[in-house]
Amino acid sequence: MTDLLALLPLLVALIGVLGLLIGSFLNVVIHRVPRGESVVSPPSSCPGCGERIAAYDNVPVLSWLVLRAKCRRCGERISARYPLVEAATGVAFAGVALVFLPPALEATTTPDALAAIAQLLAFLVLAGSAVALAAIDLDTHRLPNPIVYSTGIAGLVLLALAVLGDAQAGDLGRALAGAGILFAFYLALALARPGGMGLGDVKLAAVLGLYLGWVGWGALAVGAFAAFLIGGIVGLLLIAVRRARRGTGIPFGPWMLAGAWIGIVAGEPLFTGYLDAVGLV
Known part of the structure; x- marks a missing residue:
């Protein structure tokens, strides 16, 4: 039990990273669901030039910072809401893990x-x-x-x-x-x-x-x-x-x-x- 609880900080961090990834998907949900569009297809693309967003440009928060909030191809501005949603989801997931993960680690x-x-x-x-x-x-x-x-x-x-x-x-x-x-x-x-x-x-x-x-x-x-x-x-x-x-x-x-x-x-x-x-x- 003690050994498992020692893993709590690492597990909380990992669940926070999972939250960042989920947050990237939630950006799609936030944009498409109110419009009645599919959240599965088509893949995410730049609203300015229509270019499909490559996987290396879709890393939560980090890609927005590296690209300086602009599309790599056309320079279209990328709203700050995207990394904010990703960061908020990551923090929320880490907070939930901090509260609800210990009972799982303490279970006998x-x-x-x-x-x-x-x-x-x-x-x-x-x-x-x-x-x-x-x-x-x-x-x-x-x-x-x-x-x-x-x-x-x-x-x-x-x-x-x-x-x-x-x-x-x-x-x-x-x-x-x-x-x-x-x-x-x-x-x-x-x-x-x-x-x-x-x-x-x-x-x-x-x-x-x-x-x-x-x-x-x-x-x-x-x-x-x-x-x-x-x-x-x-x-x-x-x-x-x-x-x-x-x-x-x-x-x-x-x-x-x-x-x-x-x-x-x-x-x-x-x-x-x-x-x-x-x-x-």
Whole structure:
């Protein structure tokens, strides 16, 4: 066990590198999925000259730096969003590994190890989807169903597999309850104020509720509250700098995702600390 834990920094770094590679693919997803295009074909090419991007010019982050943000052939500018998406995915993957990989390394039986790996994979799926959904929502004010549904299905399957080890039978029930609670809450908001909350947000709420509920009731409460807190702060800042006005539609998906990750990573201790502070524990 001790020997395996010693490998944690190396494994976290390797999973971070995997995240960089996944981030390169997510750039394709972010560009094509809202347009209804295939993410498999045709291969990536320069929007300026149409030249297919060679493998050596498609190394995450590094190629953008080496080429000085320009196409090798025609000099067309390459948006900084591409390396930012890749770097964000790499950091997200490394962060997930740091939190969810130790249980797999500490497991003393094969079922427990496999269950911990399934849990790790579930949250890696969420990390990748979160980057893609946040970018798409900021661009188009949409949360595409294929990404939301596939994230929910993959999460449900992997978390169900995680129940098979380490006596976590109660976690899946709580996860399903969390999905239902957050879905119902957002649906009520959408019905109470038509146009204020999109159905994409309602569907995403069910997926985030699944993951938050898996972690715990405190994570669910903190994750749900943090989304509105972050969204409110961002809205006020945009109004203050005159980038938005009261009533301006602001995509809420990114703040839902940010709040969910706060709940996943720190929700349980934050909620326990709050209850302790108000004398309820």
